[in-house]
Amino acid sequence: MTTPEEKHRTDSANLLLFIALLMLTIFTIWIFKHKRMRFIHETGLAIVYGLIIGVIIKYSTVSGNAPQMGNVTCKQNTSVVPSYVYVNYNNSNYLFTRHKIYKYHIPVLLLFSVFSVMTFDPELFFNILLPPIIFHAGYSLKKRHFFRNIGSILTFAFIGTVLSALVVGSIMFGFVSWMMVYNTDPTFTFGFVDCLLFGAIVSATDPVTVLAVFKELKVDVNLDALLFGESVLNDAVAIVLVSSIQKYQSARSSVFDSGAFFSALGSFIGVFLGSFAIGALAAVITACMFKFTKICHYPVLETSIFFLMSWSSFLLAEAVGFTGIVSVLFCGVLQAHYTYNNLSTESKARTKELFELLNFLAENFIFGYMGVAMFTFSHHHFNAIFIFGAFVAVLVSRACNIYPLSFLLNLGRKRKISRNIQHMMMFAGLRGAIAFTLAIRNTCTTGKQMMFSTTLLIVFFTVWVLGGGTTQMLTWLNIKVGVDEDDVAAVEALDLDHQNTETQDSGPQPKYADSAWMFKNWYKFDKNYLKPILTHAGPPLSASLPSCCAPVANCLTSPRA
Incomplete structure (x- = not known):
């Protein structure tokens, strides 16, 4: 058994290794920026370094030191599984805790970690690392171009995301039916609702690589606004969609009844609106607090309250059963629109820099961890048919999202979405941190493990291949670069x-x-x-x-x- 001191040293070494990974990524980013190399983005570099560290850990760890899984059958009169179990093992007493995420369908009360080393609780990603990423997206939003394209952005984000999930789910159901022909495991099940769940997970786009290139090259502002706005709201919609599907999925089967379907639809709308209301309330309270007090004379306190109130919007939404990601997103948008005007000059700079820093570190940590998890996650499940079907489904669903909706939007838009911009939006449908975080939250069955493993491959491919080819695609499509926003504003006026x-x-x-x-x-x-x-x-x-x-x-x- 590992002593507490040994565990503490191991945890410290693991964190130190991840810090070294981030530092290596940062230095490499500096070299790439200095040399003006754009064939791979910083997130792609983080994945590469994570893969290298994962390989080292996997093949250098002594098997005897890895956590061991023990199967123990216990009988109790109560139907509730205890959260803690005291065990006498070789005349020594031990306390074991039930793992609430990775719980397998076996008669076990002592649930050991299913990861080897260098692993973190999946809730860390969702509750600690994602909020600053999402808040920064809302807080740094370019409101003028965003709201000029708000109708198109909402169409792509809401209708497009749901449409993508349905298309992926339908295509995957066909591939899964083919896959089940060769299935030899009688306990393995994967129904249509599981396919929809996978569709919702991989419908969360994260074109951070493409947007970074757009910013550097000063791409057409309408293309930038459409893609950025879609990705920001798309993440929120995908998270609520996943939550709704999981909430109303039957515990014994993989089908929805009609009542559950409409309940899920109502839940989707209710959760989204409730989360928006909490985020808006947090922003309004913060704005009034800074307007009617003199706390602006103490910039450190002012920045601290701003940070804590913004994070509280996430925690409050989660505590009452809504979605914190939606709440913190709209909190960021409204904080930028109202509260920012009440901040002192020092706090305006500090809040911008603080959330930009947190976003950078959290994003690169997640992408680096993806590379590590490819080798340290001990329950990967790869299926060639499922993987091939997933890539086909993701490609087709993106096309079904962009082209038909662009055609309908152009019927009422003064500034049409050109064919080349549609091609670029199609190309920019990268998957990233949100899809990974949604997939890793639940790996309790073989089907969920297969979703997670396939999602990792999709993220790697889109970040490396699509993200790396952004500059070449812009050139090939003759999309305008070097656009001055001030000139655009004058023309629009x-x-x-x-x-x-x-x-x-x-x-x-x-x-x-x-x-x-x-x-x-x-x-x-x-x-x-x-x-x-x-x-x-x-x-x-x-x-x-x-x-x-x-x-x-x-x-x-x-x-x-």
């Missing part, structure tokens, strides 16, 4: 003035004019009411509210307005 002039001189306008009217009114409402209430911005509320509300207006209006 002229177009808007021209459109307003035409609106005054003509009759009925096309559908996009109605859309512009809707967002124009929302902008006025936000400027005249929400921003004066939540920030120091003007105009004073007394100019917007009726005279009977003057006391309230004077109370809520900032002296700086």
